[in-house]
Amino acid sequence: MKSDSRFESLLTHIVSIEERDQVLGILVSVKGAPTNAQIQKMLGTTRDDIHRLVSDFFSHNATEKARMEFIDALEALPIIRLSVAIVPSEKALLQWHKLCREKLDSPCVLEVTKDQSVAAGAVIELKGRIFRYTLADVIEKG
DSSP: OOTTTTHHHHHOOOOOHHHHHHHHHHHHHOOSSSHHHHHHHTTTTTHHHHHHHHHHHHHHHHHHHHHHHHOOOOOOOOOOEEEEEOOOHHHHHHHHHHHHHHHHHHHOEEEEOOOOOOOOOEEEETEEEEEEEEHHHHHHOO
């Protein structure tokens, strides 16, 4: 899925499903263009690049039609579910996101869950397919 080029820059910077939901929250709850203070309050501790890109979007695309199209683009982002033993660092999350975007040739978001049964490696779910890359699987195969 190739995304609308008007939204490409922002969509590629949204890494997690939580960030996507925060941006969706702004788009759904605010009619017209929110102020920078409203964006800051609604996005909370989200990364600075997301704050800047959301502000830029509203300063250039403040029409109701653009807002609704952006909501549709966010909701259409593929979700890649990733189960790992420990909560990844922001750096690791950004690296995984970049790898997934490149493999899909499309923006996407990660939904990361902590699963202690995944002792090492990861379990990845994409479009209903599950890919297991865990130490337990290697040991089981012998």
